[in-house]
Amino acid sequence: MDINQIKQKLGTTNENTWCPGCPNFMILESVKQTLANLINKGYKQEEFAMTTDIGCHAKIFDYLNISGIYCLHGRALPTALGITLGNPNLQVLSFIGDGALYCEGIGHFMHAGRYNSNMTLIVHDNQSFSLTTGQATATSQQGFKTKAEPLGELNKPINPIKIALASNISFIARCNAKDIKHTAEIIEKAIKHQGFSYIEIIQDCLIFNLDINNKDSLMYKIPDNKDKKKAEQLADEWDYNSKKGKIPLGIIYQELRPSLDQEWPQLLDLKKKKIGWKNLRDS
Ligand SMILES: Cc1ncc(C[n+]2csc(CCOP(=O)(O)OP(=O)(O)O)c2C)c(N)n1
Ligand code: SF4
Numbered sequence: 518m519d520i521n522q523i524k525q526k527l528g529t530t531n532e533n534t535w536c537p538g539c540p541n542f543m544i545l546e547s548v549k550q551t552l553a554n555l556i557n558k559g560y561k562q563e564e565f566a567m568t569t570d571i572g573c574h575a576k577i578f579d580y581l582n583i584s585g586i587y588c589l590h591g592r593a594l595p596t597a598l599g600i601t602l603g604n605p606n607l608q609v610l611s612f613i614g615d616g617a618l619y620c621e622g623i624g625h626f627m628h629a630g631r632y633n634s635n636m637t638l639i640v641h642d643n644q645s646f647s648l649t650t651g652q653a654t655a656t657s658q659q660g661f662k663t664k665a666e667p668l669g670e671l672n673k674p675i676n677p678i679k680i681a682l683a684s685n686i687s688f689i690a691r692c693n694a695k696d697i698k699h700t701a702e703i704i705e706k707a708i709k710h711q712g713f714s715y716i717e718i719i720q721d722c723l724i725f726n727l728d729i730n731n732k733d734s735l736m737y738k739i740p741d742n743k744d745k746k747k748a749e750q751l752a753d754e755w756d757y758n759s760k761k762g763k764i765p766l767g768i769i770y771q772e773l774r775p776s777l778d779q780e781w782p783q784l785l786d787l788k789k790k791k792i793g794w795k796n797l798r799d800s
Pocket of ligand 1: 570571572573574575590591613614615617621641643645646647648649654
């Protein structure tokens, strides 16, 4: 099978209900390109599993032909961690929105850095709760006017890259959804990273929070970085609150340290036998 046929097999025939032109289409394309490339190099389609949250981003569950669980809002990350514990041979991807992760699921994000489970978190950050027609999330800019906040969001946004660094996440990257090739390259590096990898994807929503869209001219690509001090400087360059400053894209920080499945003897055993708990119980 050539790579295009593999990519085709990663798609579904479900009707796509994203708004025409939504950058979620581009994230889906990057993911398919990455997985097709990896399958072409010897990975198996059934080795991949996903969890998705609830939101526009989460509809990717219907368009990507891999196994998975469509989760409760804010809970896609702990469910993904559960899958990595149930079968450490799987390559687990978790697709989550900025509202779901940085509001409802923020605690799971910090603990994921401590556990360093071997999986990849992909955040579709449109700085808005879009599926529910555009309320402010933890990364929305101050002053964002919505039906729920007619006077404008009072609070300043968090900087999730800084939280990731403070939480000891071992792979931290940022991409632009519109740059499909670069995003696909970073997703591949994230999947190959031994440990917990996190990719923050800037994904404009074409319907809500238009003021913060189109930051492409501020973005620039950085070489892969392993220096923590440099990573902290890179994280500070853009504050999520304005269109001021530069927005570094690429691997902001990567640290090689043992992942959970390299430290737990039970998980090491499952990996050696290439099975999950269920197969162990049945054997
Ligand atoms: C516990 C819980 N709280 C709130 C909701 C309502 N809800 C469903 S989708 C959604 C917005 C999702 O926003 P985000 O995670 O940023 O994803 P996007 O739609 O922007 O891709 C909300 C608030 C819910 N389903 N469950
Ligand atoms: S509302 Fe926004 S995020 Fe949702 S599908 Fe439409 S453009 Fe995309």
